[in-house]
Amino acid sequence: MNILIVITVFFAMEGATWLIHKYVMHGFLWSLHADHHDHSTEGPFEKNDYFFLIFALPVIAVMYYGSTQGFNYIFYIGLGIALYGMAYFFVHDIFIHQRFSFLKNTKNPYLLAIRRAHKQHHKHLGKHEGECFGFLWVPVKYFKMYFNKK
Numbered sequence: 001m002n003i004l005i006v007i008t009v010f011f012a013m014e015g016a017t018w019l020i021h022k023y024v025m026h027g028f029l030w031s032l033h034a035d036h037h038d039h040s041t042e043g044p045f046e047k048n049d050y051f052f053l054i055f056a057l058p059v060i061a062v063m064y065y066g067s068t069q070g071f072n073y074i075f076y077i078g079l080g081i082a083l084y085g086m087a088y089f090f091v092h093d094i095f096i097h098q099r100f101s102f103l104k105n106t107k108n109p110y111l112l113a114i115r116r117a118h119k120q121h122h123k124h125l126g127k128h129e130g131e132c133f134g135f136l137w138v139p140v141k142y143f144k145m146y147f148n149k150k
Helices: 002-028 030-038 047-068 073-096 109-122 140-147
Strands: none
Touching: 002 030, 002 073, 030 047, 047 073, 073 109, 109 140
16 A cells, blocks of 8 residues: 555656646746756756755655654655655756766657657746646657657
């Protein structure tokens, strides 16, 4: 049952991420997210990186609390969120934005579709414009671009 909780929460996080990205990061916390779009920060870090702490600290607290209660369902909810966060870091920061050179020349259609959708998202520099707020699942048209190639 615990693995089912982790998997369900992991996939549910895609919807939560879309909502958070569109209405929080492109909403009232745009001041932290703007430099991710306009690249106004010099150096390896940007204000957008504070979202790591904003999201990680409550998840750590949830996992800790769940562990003190005999590793109950609360721990596994936190674990599902944490695993999604790790996937986000690896795909978004390492693969898409190439903070480390990794899979730069991939031919994988799924990864190419995600990269293309994210590029479409970043063509908009303003708070209110935008598309493709998802992360692991993006509009089908981007998947079709790469999966239908022969």
